[in-house]
Amino acid sequence: MSSATAAKAPTMTRAAAQAMGSVSSGGMRSTSSSSAINNNNKNSMPAYIPTIDKDRVSLIQTEFPSAKLEPLDPIGASVYGIDLKQTRPSQDVINAFEAEMANRGFLVFKDQHELTADELVEATKWWGDHKMHSTHGVHPATPPGPNMRHVFRLSNDRNHGILGVGPQWHNDGSFEAAPFSHVAYHIVRVAENGGGTHFVHQGAAFDQLSVEDQEYWSRLSSVNSNSGVVHPVVHEHPISGRKCVWLHMGMTGAVIECTKDGNFRLLNRDEMKKLFLQYTALMSDGVEQGQYGIAYEYEPGDVLFIDNYIMGHRASPQAHLPASEQGLRIMHRTTGKAPFEGFEPKFGLPQYVNIHGPSPFGDGVWIGGGIGFRFDESLHYQN
Ligand SMILES: [Fe+2]
Numbered sequence: 001m002s003s004a005t006a007a008k009a010p011t012m013t014r015a016a017a018q019a020m021g022s023v024s025s026g027g028m029r030s031t032s033s034s035s036a037i038n039n040n041n042k043n044s045m046p047a048y049i050p051t052i053d054k055d056r057v058s059l060i061q062t063e064f065p066s067a068k069l070e071p072l073d074p075i076g077a078s079v080y081g082i083d084l085k086q087t088r089p090s091q092d093v094i095n096a097f098e099a100e101m102a103n104r105g106f107l108v109f110k111d112q113h114e115l116t117a118d119e120l121v122e123a124t125k126w127w128g129d130h131k132m133h134s135t136h137g138v139h140p141a142t143p144p145g146p147n148m149r150h151v152f153r154l155s156n157d158r159n160h161g162i163l164g165v166g167p168q169w170h171n172d173g174s175f176e177a178a179p180f181s182h183v184a185y186h187i188v189r190v191a192e193n194g195g196g197t198h199f200v201h202q203g204a205a206f207d208q209l210s211v212e213d214q215e216y217w218s219r220l221s222s223v224n225s226n227s228g229v230v231h232p233v234v235h236e237h238p239i240s241g242r243k244c245v246w247l248h249m250g251m252t253g254a255v256i257e258c259t260k261d262g263n264f265r266l267l268n269r270d271e272m273k274k275l276f277l278q279y280t281a282l283m284s285d286g287v288e289q290g291q292y293g294i295a296y297e298y299e300p301g302d303v304l305f306i307d308n309y310i311m312g313h314r315a316s317p318q319a320h321l322p323a324s325e326q327g328l329r330i331m332h333r334t335t336g337k338a339p340f341e342g343f344e345p346k347f348g349l350p351q352y353v354n355i356h357g358p359s360p361f362g363d364g365v366w367i368g369g370g371i372g373f374r375f376d377e378s379l380h381y382q383n
Helices: 014-019 054-063 091-104 117-124 202-208 211-217 269-288
Strands: 068-071 077-080 106-109 152-155 182-189 197-201 220-224 230-232 234-236 243-245 252-258 263-266 293-296 303-307 311-315 330-336
Touching: 054 091, 091 106, 091 303, 117 182, 117 303, 117 330, 197 202, 197 269, 202 243, 202 269, 202 311, 230 234, 252 269, 269 293, 303 311
Parallel strands: 077 106
Antiparallel strands: 068 077, 106 303, 152 330, 182 303, 182 330, 197 293, 197 311, 220 230, 220 252, 234 243, 252 263
16 A cells, blocks of 8 residues: 555645635546556556658648758757748648647757847747747846846856756746746757757656556646646647656646545645656656767757746756866746646646645645745756
């Protein structure tokens, strides 16, 4: 028997949660299996990553005759023959690119040289709601101009950009009701000794879970430790409909379980630790085994766009080694607004709870502020 079922924490009914100000969506799912977490969680099925769709490429080539899309192994694709400085393409072509990003996780537009802040912002607005959604601080070395506030400048030298961001698995903008739909990573200077980003396909990651864990995780919702926003741990992708896992390893203050009988309870410390370690292993395995993740190393001129609802990521350990050791790394990140208002919680949970006040869900982990729950004290966390 796991500690999940042994816990006697008070629970909150679904009706009570709705009374807190629900944005009700999704409704109650049928739940039938045990909430036990299975350590031998892996499903034996191979990771499925859709191939690039030829019809979409043909459509893209009607506006970009020299465009080529080449798959990276096992996720993502490189795009050649398109200059991001040119006018925004038609919505049909944008939809084709977005569908490929939703399926393969990311597209890296090659040979762009260095885009100005204005050019990078305009290219970021090709996607989603065609608006920026900027929530970050601005480093003083960011190139000045009207779009300066939209550029998040990252580096391994504090004189050139913000240090140490995102070492643990996460999705960008998780503290928002509707996180960014697409994120751009434009490498401005590639470190001589490397230092890229690890990306994992969260749809294929969901498929790797055992049937029991898929069912259990689908009844969980995360609470952001800063904003208190509530998101499902398993969601259906807004474009593909594919089920994806989604959890922030450095900014989650609580996880709420909807039990089989429709009550809510908080995971306790042991359950949280188990979940976070399992999630970290699931994501890391994707990269290390090369089935549904990639350790991407940037090349000069790369502008990489992710679909943020299927692409979990973290900075590689090498990315944060000092410039004196690794060479200077400078990256400009920009973030685009999602074309919907809410990445809504399930089971009638409210979009926000007050993580800084007492828990309305009884006993369990409930940590407001900072990085939230630390599942491993030896790790570095920074958002
Ligand atoms: Fe990130």
